[in-house]
Amino acid sequence: MAKMMDRASGSGNPVSPEYLEQQRLWEAASAKGKPRTGPGSGATDRTLSDVPLKTVYGPEDIQHMDLARDQAMPGQFPYTRGIHPNGYRDRLWTMRQFAGFGSAKQTNERYHFLLSQGQMGLSVAFDMPTLMGYDSDAPQARGEVGKCGVAIDTLADMETLFEGIDMGAITTSMTINGPACIAVAQYIAAAEKKGIPRAKLGGTIQADILKEYIAQKEWIFPPRPHMRVIVDMIEFCTAQMPKWNTISVSGYHIREAGSTAAQELAFTLADGFAYVEACMKHGMDVDSFAPRLSYFFNSHVDFFEEIAKFRAARRIYARHMRDKYGAKDPKSWQLRFHTQTAGCSATAQQPENNIVRVAYEAMAAVLGGTQSLHTNSMDEVLALPSEKSVEIALRTQQVLAFETNVTNVVDPLGGSYYVEALTDEMERQAEAYFAQIEEYGGVVEAIEAGFFQKEIAEASYRYQRSVESKDRVIVGVNHFTREENIDDLELLRITEETAREQSSRVAEIRATRDSAAVAATLARLKVACGDPKDNLMPHLIDCVNAYCTEGEIVEAMVSVYGRYIERSVF
Amino acid sequence: MADRPLRVVVAKAGLDGHDRGAKVIARALRDAGMEVIYTGLFQTPEQIVQTAIQEDADGIGLSILSGAHMTLFPLIVEQLKAQGADDIVFFGGGTIPPDDVVALKAAGVKAIFTPGAPLQDIIDFVNAECGKKART
Numbered sequence: 054m055a056k057m058m059d060r061a062s063g064s065g066n067p068v069s070p071e072y073l074e075q076q077r078l079w080e081a082a083s084a085k086g087k088p089r090t091g092p093g094s095g096a097t098d099r100t101l102s103d104v105p106l107k108t109v110y111g112p113e114d115i116q117h118m119d120l121a122r123d124q125a126m127p128g129q130f131p132y133t134r135g136i137h138p139n140g141y142r143d144r145l146w147t148m149r150q151f152a153g154f155g156s157a158k159q160t161n162e163r164y165h166f167l168l169s170q171g172q173m174g175l176s177v178a179f180d181m182p183t184l185m186g187y188d189s190d191a192p193q194a195r196g197e198v199g200k201c202g203v204a205i206d207t208l209a210d211m212e213t214l215f216e217g218i219d220m221g222a223i224t225t226s227m228t229i230n231g232p233a234c235i236a237v238a239q240y241i242a243a244a245e246k247k248g249i250p251r252a253k254l255g256g257t258i259q260a261d262i263l264k265e266y267i268a269q270k271e272w273i274f275p276p277r278p279h280m281r282v283i284v285d286m287i288e289f290c291t292a293q294m295p296k297w298n299t300i301s302v303s304g305y306h307i308r309e310a311g312s313t314a315a316q317e318l319a320f321t322l323a324d325g326f327a328y329v330e331a332c333m334k335h336g337m338d339v340d341s342f343a344p345r346l347s348y349f350f351n352s353h354v355d356f357f358e359e360i361a362k363f364r365a366a367r368r369i370y371a372r373h374m375r376d377k378y379g380a381k382d383p384k385s386w387q388l389r390f391h392t393q394t395a396g397c398s399a400t401a402q403q404p405e406n407n408i409v410r411v412a413y414e415a416m417a418a419v420l421g422g423t424q425s426l427h428t429n430s431m432d433e434v435l436a437l438p439s440e441k442s443v444e445i446a447l448r449t450q451q452v453l454a455f456e457t458n459v460t461n462v463v464d465p466l467g468g469s470y471y472v473e474a475l476t477d478e479m480e481r482q483a484e485a486y487f488a489q490i491e492e493y494g495g496v497v498e499a500i501e502a503g504f505f506q507k508e509i510a511e512a513s514y515r516y517q518r519s520v521e522s523k524d525r526v527i528v529g530v531n532h533f534t535r536e537e538n539i540d541d542l543e544l545l546r547i548t549e550e551t552a553r554e555q556s557s558r559v560a561e562i563r564a565t566r567d568s569a570a571v572a573a574t575l576a577r578l579k580v581a582c583g584d585p586k587d588n589l590m591p592h593l594i595d596c597v598n599a600y601c602t603e604g605e606i607v608e609a610m611v612s613v614y615g616r617y618i619e620r621s622v623f
Numbered sequence: 624m625a626d627r628p629l630r631v632v633v634a635k636a637g638l639d640g641h642d643r644g645a646k647v648i649a650r651a652l653r654d655a656g657m658e659v660i661y662t663g664l665f666q667t668p669e670q671i672v673q674t675a676i677q678e679d680a681d682g683i684g685l686s687i688l689s690g691a692h693m694t695l696f697p698l699i700v701e702q703l704k705a706q707g708a709d710d711i712v713f714f715g716g717g718t719i720p721p722d723d724v725v726a727l728k729a730a731g732v733k734a735i736f737t738p739g740a741p742l743q744d745i746i747d748f749v750n751a752e753c754g755k756k757a758r759t
Contacts, residue, residue, distance in 0.1 A: 181637070181638035181639065181689050181691075182638060184638070185638045187638070193637075193638060193665075194638070195637070195691070195694055195695075195698075196637060196690075196691035196692075196693065196694025196695055197637055197638050197639075197689055197690070197691045197694075200689055200690030200691060201689055201690055265640075269640055270640025270641075270642060270664055271638075271640050309643070310642075310643050311643045311647075397643075400738065400739055401718070401737050401738045401739055402739050434718060434738055435718060435720050436690070436718070436720055437690075510646050510650070513643055513646070513647060514646075514647055514650050514651075517647050517651075517742065521741060521742050521743065527739070530739040531739075531741070544720055547690065549694075619663060619664065621661055621663040621664070623645075623646040623649045623650050623659075623661050
């Protein structure tokens with residue numbers, strides 16, 4: 054009993070002379086070992102992100118750790134071990150599969166299927182023209198309508214998308230950034246037409262424009278005016294939509310663009326802090342809006358590195374929110390996040406292997422304490438997922454949740470010498486990046502200087518080289534390859550028919566709506582864009598209710614804000 | 624070998640912002656001794672062909688991961704013909720299903736590299752095919 058007390062206080066490290074002798078013997082034995090050779094042997098001493106690794110970790114690696122300061126219990130500051138005292142015992146994560154393709158009607162059918170199969174929330178994927186602020190009949194939309202997601206031009210499409218779905222009962226995540234404010238306006242308008250007040254709407258809008266400049270590249274306006282648009286949206290949603298997550302600060306795309314785990318962690322949190330600072334600068338009290346901020350991470354295939362990343366993320370966030378930004382409400386300190394398995398870890402070769410990768414990645418996300426999860430489908434590297442592969446991906450989560458029992462103990466890897474040491478290392482690397490960003494003068498300035506873009510391009514190239522040299526093995530790609538017959542997979546295809554139908558639909562709406570209302574609401578929106586004291590959201594809701602198209606609304610805003618042009622680096 | 628470095632335009636077209644692959648290829652071709660012009664994002668087929676002509680490029684490599692490949696690749700082939708520049712070797716890559724690879728090759732795209740293609744294969748291809756063009 055006394056010994057246990059000693060351990061719990063962190064003061065009596067149980068390192069006896071006997072143990073030191075064992076360590077010494079191990080070192081001698083270890084030195085005689087012969088490292089394996091051949092494919093994959095070039096990366097046995099580091100993580101996927103090139104963090105150097107020891108062969109084994111021990112108490113000496115966590116000696117500096119103060120249990121109360123660095124770990125605490127689940128549900129306690131700094132939340133290293135999770136934000137809920139009972140973890141998944143009280144509530145499982147939300148299984149949320151991202152879906153959208155073709156027309157609103159086609160996607161609506163997929164949503165009904167997913168909900169009937171036990172999915173707990175919806176997640177809207179929009180097509181490229183919608184994400185970039187172009188209507189389906191714009192010349193820029195050639196070949197892209199309905200391909201990567203669903204095409205939403207006007208309120209009419211949003212109404213179709215949620216036909217037969219109780220918008221007051223489900224939660225919806227919408228992955229859109231540049232025109233996020235328009236999508237929220239359409240969602241509110243669609244719900245209110247069904248008699249559901251905005252205050253009852255639950256869900257998440259991604260709206261993270263900073264990572265667009267950094268990684269995903271779906272921007273519209275330049276960073277500075279766009280920050281104002283986001284602050285307006287956060288302010289509006291905070292006041293009027295208490296169940297709405299006002300932003301989903303996303304590392305997913307940063308990782309997909311080729312970053313390391315530490316870069317994903319650091320750049321994402323830096324973006325999050327930039328929004329916090331912008332809202333505070335606008336005069337908002339940090340505790341008024343911070344509890345509704347949410348995060349979105351990637352789960353890659355390096356199992357322990359990912360778990361360490363999630364644990365570090367919570368700890369860094371809590372510390373900064375409390376100590377740097379002065380938040381008093383524990384809800385403001387808690388980092389809540391969604392996770393998606395790494396699309397970039399999937400291979401076109403032997404695509405069934407992706408099911409296995411996804412299962413490991415999903416387990417890492419759960420051991421890291423995610424609040425919701427999307428598991429990728431095995432065929433997403435080739436095309437939009439088929440219904441069968443989507444079902445396997447969802448079943449993967451259900452097996453994890455109900456069969457493996459990993460959910461029964463909170464933060465089961467807490468206290469692992471390795472995981473704790475790696476968690477510390479993640480935090481250390483993130484803090485070093487924060488210092489570098491600070492030197493540029495902030496996130497926007499670092500974007501303008503191309504800092505993030507260059508860091509990511511470097512990491513991505515280094516990784517690709519390690520695959521080329523077979524220092525790293527990707528099964529089925531550079532080792533264990535075989536002749537392929539991908540034709541056996543049934544792929545989902547979007548025809549140009551969708552583009553034609555969608556173009557005529559938007560043309561019909563333009564011909565039948567009240568054109569005076571369109572002109573008037575757009576004119577008022579432009580005035581508001583030029584007036585930083587006016588909140589844009591009510592004007593945007595007026596525009597969508599008048600059936601202005603997304604493209605028209607974006608053009609009105611571009612006429613005030615301009616369009617962003619990137620300085621490309623490679 | 625040609626008496627000057629090969630010149631290759633690495634291009635992104637349409638609204639597709641996935642530039643990881645394009646940048647890795649650009650860097651790999653540059654490291655292999657070629658002169659690489661990266662167009663940046665959101666170019667039209669017309670702009671890409673104009674860039675290639677103005678830069679006196681030997682090849683154009685187009686990267687598409689958005690699913691718009693069956694529209695954008697043929698538009699570039701068409702533009703190259705219209706501008707009398709179809710001696711420029713046109714190749715590309717991205718998430719492109721096997722059936723579409725066959726169709727695009729039949730339409731005049733010299734090679735399509737799908738995810739997992741070794742960089743060295745791409746470098747070898749460009750050296751061989753664009754090398755032929757540079758020598759003529």
